[in-house]
């Protein structure tokens with residue numbers, strides 16, 4: 680009996696040591712970068728500008744903005760870096776949204792095309808570390824090769840902004856360990872879906888714009904802790920508990936109401952939304968209609984969400 684226990688104890692000790700060694704030496708899954716050179720064709724620059732400015736929220740995060748306003752309109756130099764999460768506000772470490780302008784020292788001007796591409800879709804920084812997943816590479820991993828090339832080509836045209844980020848990224852244990860498990864290398868080509876297929880296209884655009892992730896495939900209820908309180912993503916399915924505008928016209932109108940950073944119907948100026956409305960307001964009519972058509976096809980979810988205040992989903 681005693682011997683049995685000892686063996687179990689020894690096995691446990693070995694397992695614990697192995698686990699500790701794994702924790703200490705683990706590195707994110709990553710591929711080596713190649714010397715890929717992305718050609719900046721006019722088509723790519725146009726598509727990249729649209730994706731970066733109006734679809735995927737890159738500039739929304741990577742630019743300083745007015746945090747007193749509902750949609751956080753941009754105020755800082757474009758791509759010069761955004762907000763910081765710090766220990767002072769209860770975050771386990773420090774992460775600042777970095778400068779992704781073309782400045783070679785404080786931005787990404789000296790990064791190679793493939794280093795930028797890998798950061799965006801695979802979550803690995805230039806030095807090989809895992810990026811904190813506030814950078815939504817879990818969303819961008821589904822961006823097609825052509826679209827991702829377009830994004831990189833466009834980023835190259837951004838004015839250099841000289842601005843150091845206030846804190847170097849540092850995530851405390853054990854959160855840092857879990858983050859190392861987030862990156863995943865992309866090993867197969869990702870084609871761009873057929874624009875002619877409205878549902879398929881709408882689904883793709885709703886993916887790379889983050890709608891599907893933040894709205895939990897439509898049913899909503901994802902919680903965001905913000906300095907002004909808890910915000911939950913709306914149910915955007917056709918169920919009676921959802922708030923999806925029933926017509927494509929109404930859906931387009933809702934997005935356009937944010938064009939100048941003004942407030943959409945029924946919301947106060949300070950009801951902070953984590954959604955990048957200001958950017959999405961400039962999405963093309965065809966794309967908004969395709970996303971709406973896709974949302975109409977999503978299974979209706981019975982989920983009453985209280986977006987602001989206590990109460991939960």
Ligand code: HEC
Pocket residue numbers: 731735736737738740741774775776777778779787795798799804805809810811812813814815819830848
């Ligand atoms: C929700 C906010 C958010 C959005 C949206 C976002 N990013 Fe980021 N991004 C971050 C944060 C935060 C980091 C830094 C993470 C870290 O240091 O671990 C980052 C890091 C990066 C990096 C690495 C730069 C460096 O110095 O480490 C690149 C390149 C980048 N983002 C490009 C993009 C592009 C392109 C898009 C749009 C397709 C985008 N980001 C969208 C928050 C965001």
Ligand code: HEC
Pocket residue numbers: 885888889890891893894903910911912913915922923924933951952953954955959970986
């Ligand atoms: C970063 C997370 C995030 C992303 C990305 C996001 N949303 Fe939202 N969305 C929210 C949150 C949180 C709310 C609730 C607060 C508000 O009304 O803005 C919301 C609200 C909504 C509403 C309800 C607005 C109303 O009238 O009350 C609709 C419709 C919507 N989102 C659609 C979309 C679509 C379509 C996309 C993609 C193009 C998208 N969202 C992307 C987080 C997100």
